Amino acid sequence: MSTKKEKQKTYYESIIEKGYSRRDFIKFATYMTAFMGLESSMIGQVVKAMETKKRIPVIWEHFQECTGCSESFIRSDHPLVADLIFDHISLDYTDTLMAASGHNAEEAKHESMKENYGNYILVVEGAIPIKDDGVYCTIAGRSAIDILKESAAGAAAILTFGSCSSWGGVQAAYPNPTGSVPVDEIITDKPIIRVPGCPPISEVMTGIVMHYATFGVLPELDALGRPKQFYGKRVHDSCYRRPNFDAGLYAESFDSQEAKDGYCLYKLGCRGPVSYNACGTMGWNNGVSFPIKSGYPCIGCSEPSFWDNSPFVERLTNVPGMGIEATADKIGKIVVGAAVGGAVVHSIATNFAKKKEIREAEKRGEENEKNIKA
Numbered sequence: 001m002s003t004k005k006e007k008q009k010t011y012y013e014s015i016i017e018k019g020y021s022r023r024d025f026i027k028f029a030t031y032m033t034a035f036m037g038l039e040s041s042m043i044g045q046v047v048k049a050m051e052t053k054k055r056i057p058v059i060w061e062h063f064q065e066c067t068g069c070s071e072s073f074i075r076s077d078h079p080l081v082a083d084l085i086f087d088h089i090s091l092d093y094t095d096t097l098m099a100a101s102g103h104n105a106e107e108a109k110h111e112s113m114k115e116n117y118g119n120y121i122l123v124v125e126g127a128i129p130i131k132d133d134g135v136y137c138t139i140a141g142r143s144a145i146d147i148l149k150e151s152a153a154g155a156a157a158i159l160t161f162g163s164c165s166s167w168g169g170v171q172a173a174y175p176n177p178t179g180s181v182p183v184d185e186i187i188t189d190k191p192i193i194r195v196p197g198c199p200p201i202s203e204v205m206t207g208i209v210m211h212y213a214t215f216g217v218l219p220e221l222d223a224l225g226r227p228k229q230f231y232g233k234r235v236h237d238s239c240y241r242r243p244n245f246d247a248g249l250y251a252e253s254f255d256s257q258e259a260k261d262g263y264c265l266y267k268l269g270c271r272g273p274v275s276y277n278a279c280g281t282m283g284w285n286n287g288v289s290f291p292i293k294s295g296y297p298c299i300g301c302s303e304p305s306f307w308d309n310s311p312f313v314e315r316l317t318n319v320p321g322m323g324i325e326a327t328a329d330k331i332g333k334i335v336v337g338a339a340v341g342g343a344v345v346h347s348i349a350t351n352f353a354k355k356k357e358i359r360e361a362e363k364r365g366e367e368n369e370k371n372i373k374a
Contacts, residue, residue: 010054011050025050037229061147061151065125075284122190159195159205166182239292251265267315269311273316279292
């Protein structure tokens with residue numbers, strides 16, 4: 001963890017002191033600009049901000065969770081991110097990863113919150129149980145509710161990493177025996193940025209912190225409070241299996257040759273058409289893979305109440321805004337049964353469906369903008 005002296009360093013100073021060159025720093029700034037979903041013309045602004053701005057203190061609390069978000073966070077595959085992730089954001093407290101423990105850890109947290117009151121970022125991983133006065137999650141004899149309220153009091157903004165702190169998580173699945181709730185049901189007077197996923201992508205988490213560090217403002221959010229640059233498109237839209245979906249080519253079973261050949265997993269329950277995330281464009285482990293590429297349908301882990309939307313292998317029907325899914329079986333039969341005629345029919349149907357999808361997407365976008373500005 002950082003010391004008082006280290007907290008005064010800029011991002012650039014911290015990187016150079018670690019033995020990296022100016023060239024490495026520029027590469028890092030370029031990567032972060034891309035991760036934040038910004039155009040290449042913004043690289044200079046990111047570089048300047050990292051050269052001149054002090055590192056943002058981060059307090060990271062853990063409640064009802066599996067630590068999967070932390071595991072994802074520390075596995076960013078870019079070398080500089082992996083080596084510096086804790087230093088360049090001045091991670092002052094995280095009871096799961098820090099070397100200190102017990103009284104020493106708590107003293108470090110309270111010292112940082114006092115010194116940086118109103119300026120630190122609070123990261124919350126895990127849901128908060130409120131039933132029976134929060135007895136189902138206690139740390140050092142204190143309930144998660146009390147700890148959250150104390151840590152949130154001086155925060156400039158709160159990042160809810162993972163679906164547990166964003167939506168309530170699997171702990172809140174029916175019948176929710178501990179009364180688990182997301183952060184925004186307890187804290188209502190602070191800006192909250194939801195970063196859902198089970199877990200979120202490491203570079204997404206890093207990119208959001210760096211966006212705030214660079215511009216001093218929160219990223220643009222969608223109607224559900226998620227950063228648009230990472231949650232602005234459906235998994236369906238960036239899926240490498242999408243061409244097969246458009247062609248009416250679907251895998252009928254997990255062990256089929258069609259599934260191995262990259263046919264669409266829609267009939268096997270894929271939630272990609274109704275899930276918003278950057279899985280298809282960023283992936284995990286340096287972009288090596290994501291669930292669909294590994295052969296399993298998207299389960300919509302970035303969406304509210306996804307844990308209650310089982311069974312996950314059951315195909316969705318009549319998906320709003322999509323004219324193709326409702327007739328997936330019919331289209332598949334046409335393509336298989338009449339290659340030429342089916343191709344023509346499917347092409348026409350796809351064009352109509354696409355136009356309808358675009359119109360409805362534009363309408364939803366306008367509504368989202370209104371909700372955001374409201």
